[in-house]
Amino acid sequence: MPNLVFKRLTIASDILKSANQYNFKPRFNLITGNDNSLGKSTLAKLLFWTLGGDPSLDFTWQSFDVRALVDFTIGNVEYQVGRYGNAMFLRRPQGEWERFQKITGEYSEAFAEIAKFGALLPNRKETTKLETPPPAYYFLPFYIDQQRGWSQAWNSFPNLEQYARWQKTIIRYHTGYLLPEFFSIEEKIAQSTLEKKNAESDVRKIETAIEVVKAYIPTNEKTVALTSSEFDALSAEVNIEIFKLQAKQEELLRMIAEIQTERVFLQGQLDLAKLASAELEKDYTFSVECVIGETLICPLCGTVYDNSSPNRASILADKDEADNQVQALTTKISKLEKKYIQSQERLTKTRSEIDIINSKYNQDEFSSELDAELKSEKTSFLDSLASRSVQKHVKQTMETKTAFICNIDRTNRILKDNQKKLLSKEEREEMDAAFKDNLAKYVSELKAQGVNLSPIESPMDYKKLYGSGGAAESTRGILAYYMAVLSQIYAAKNKVFSAVIIDTPNQQEQADFNYEKILQFLMNTIPSDVQLILCAMNRNEIETYKQSAHVIALDDDKILSRTKYNEFRTILNFDDSI
Template sequence: MKSFRFENIWMLSHRDKKARKVNFHPKKNLLRGRNHTGKTSLIRSLFETLGAKPQGKLESWDENTASLLEFSVDGSHFFALHQNGRRALFNADREMIVATSNFGEWSQAFCDVTKFNLVFTDKKESEIRSADPACFFLPFYVNQDGSWQSEWSTFNGLKRFSSPWGAILEYFTGVCPPEYYRARAERAQESKILDEHRREYRLLERAIERFSRTLPLFGPKVSAENFADEIALLTKEVNELNQKQEVLRSAAVREQDLLSSLEQQIRLADDALAAYDHDAKYLRAGDSEPLICPTCNAEHTKSFLDLLNFAEDARVLRELAGRLRDDANQVRRRCDAALAELNSLNENYQRISRLLDTRKGELKFQDVVGSIGAESAFAAFEAERKQLQEAIDKALSSVDALEEKMKSLRAAKRTRAILDDFRSYYVAGRVALQLPSVDASKMKLTGRPDLSGSGGPRSILAYYAALWRTCQGATGTYDIPVVIDSPNQQAQDDINLPAVLKFIAKELPKDMQLIVGLETSTDFPFDKEIHLDVKYSMLREDQWDEAEQIVEPLLKAMYATMSSDVAESDDETTGR
């Protein structure tokens, strides 16, 4: 399992000449401060520096504030610098890796250093794209503006991917390895290519058909190669007709046999009903003699129950006869349809026969001249047809191979085990958060709860906690910091809020890094507390000099690199 940690962050406002440095403990951090003291600004800076923009906006915040974040991946340290959409990445020695204002280029650099190799299909461009930092942090950041509801709206921009939520959760919980999603994205791309080739092939077939109505493609050929192509085309058409004819003949024979059987059953049912009518008339006769058994000479009187049972048997028999007639009508229609298709095939056979017969007659100069234009068109059409068919076969082979690869990568037994753990964690979390127990046996990874009132945020917290515990399990792929801002949602009372804080402080995985934003102090233990106490002034004047010495040289290096890249691009454009 790969490990990601927040280490330090420096924020620098040139407009206000203020700055702030915050150091994070590798485990539990409490970010405490009243409303408007900068908790959300600090937390948002962590993610915006790395290219993941949370929902919502900030008031009284300098948009040009520069932020430098030190983070580590499996013990290797990096520095990410951001100012108003421009970003740079440095290694532990503060040597530049990349400097760019292009979000796609930055996302690729982030994925490279974190080894985050999840991919998606871009909905607009229909191409495979690497996931971005927002995908990386989505399951681990609970913000005030978009996370405490029933939808995934924590970060901006994720909707450009095609249904990313399920893939992100399955990636981090280990349901499917990263190779599965790369194969899925490649299959989606190959499927679109296959559909496009098939569409072009159908258009070509229609073009050939329309062209043949005005200028026949069949007739005397000057070129031996084109004549051979035409024979091959006729042979292919005859073979296809033979295959269709065999299928239709078999279907017609089966339907006729079934129809004969149904008609025989209908006749037997009608005969039985006729016998019933005769027997019923005898039983209802009031002056008829008692029934005498020919074996023991016992007399049997006609009871009402006997007549009733006899009538019920007749009713069932009538219903059976009706159903048999309905079935026979359906079979008869299918049989007629098969015979009609056979007749249309016979017409095609006759057409091909007439074309072949024309080759036996004496060639005329007018036939040759009239055939020259058709011959050229035929050669062009046939070449295009072969090219498209080869492309279709290649794309179809790729789709089949990728589907087989996906099947081999997704193990049903492992998936069930992971989902069972996730569901049990969710149920346990609800109980710890003083919510009623529920049946979660069919709950999905993407099944965010949708409860109203104070129970809503607690059910969301139980859901997130189940995801975090599952990601920390044996099949998880990353150990990523969990950030919660803020757990006091929907006016939790004096009973539920302590339960929420206790759950966060004691029930979450012990080894993960945790950052919690909270308005008031708490008696539950945290490894480090960061106190913000001045409204609308999270940055401080007394930290400006130290932060400027660290951040400013990196800012200059970033802008110098970006200016150099622009100059080189201009030289290439002007040819200098």
């Protein structure tokens, strides 16, 4: 499968009237400078940011209102992706610019199609809805962020919690434990599970209908005592006389049951809408009265939230929408109440008409046999017939729905068995063994034997990776893990293999192990057809790598240059061409 290779990054800030363009070579690249404040990490992050990866950019860059364009190839095919704010722009070979209003959704699907990234994750709110995750989930194993990636693997991008428990699925897919066919089956399971969920909802409504019928018309003992054939014969005889009234009563009972069910549902929605309106009111008050500036940092997770005027206005817009929902739901419930009262009145009238016939029927057939106690019974014999008829009908429907649910359960079990058969136990064990062998080999090459590998059985065990030889040795253990994962990904060929970007390998000042040897290890370990982009300070230890690499040397002008604004700004007019 071909690889993704970065060719060019073009960036501009209209606020600063500055711009620049950076080219990259297919093999080794170095972003360097004489100190840590020139923007090496930011330049690397902008590659991912432009493609929709959303790494952590500092407040300064967020204020520059940057637009950017990345040219990249997959095999011999060239693509362009532009970004301005959260709007994404994509141009495929010989195609026109396509505009996407946001990163998630259609753009994520388009990028995943290009990168052959087939992973799907369940929506956090609707678990039966599978989604293509944003590009950050594709780039995760190919990027080591200077601040986040060296402390824990699979952590170089923030805000991944939009999907619950994503790690197992994403890691297993990247490393070949989940094949693309797994997700084709997963979609079928999700669809049938949604159908099951709807059927279960229907069953609950049916149960509510039965309870309503029982509440309005208690069962008569005479009716219960009848056999099925006796009941059917008696029902046919009586229905000749009161067929229309009985059908009308059944319809009214059904309608009342539906109204009550819908009223309960709408009331729940109304309660949620009121709660959302109240919470948004609190959010807006907090953003105006308690937050200084246009950003807010979460004290727990460190996530930066936008508190600008447009964002506060969006909170008010959301509150207005919630208030509109409250008003609409209140109106619907009010209409249901009126409909419910009218249905009750019609039911009372219909039952009165039935009572008249019922009295005549009882008098004609049983007047000589009924004693005073039976004559005083409040439960009509004909009402009981109607009740039993309604219950018989809805129970038949419920049996059909229940059988449908059981059939879905059987189908899902078969589908899940087919998923397990995509990769045999022996194949999984071979992959585990290959990963552990590579990890042990890389740990040895990096002289990180203080890292305890005994708990590590597969790429999923990254949180168990720790060492006793000090911070520098633990960092080399993390690097060994990343390289073992990349070897597994390269062998799996589940998707396009991306360029690898490593931000500052010299973590924890590798004085106890030659930094130059770490760079040599990377040059030897990264597959020969894969692009490698390193960020590193300009020092003697990087000379060997520097001689083999295309060098981007940043100076005091940092990333953007005022003198290049007119030259490169016109390249970034992708939004004007749509």
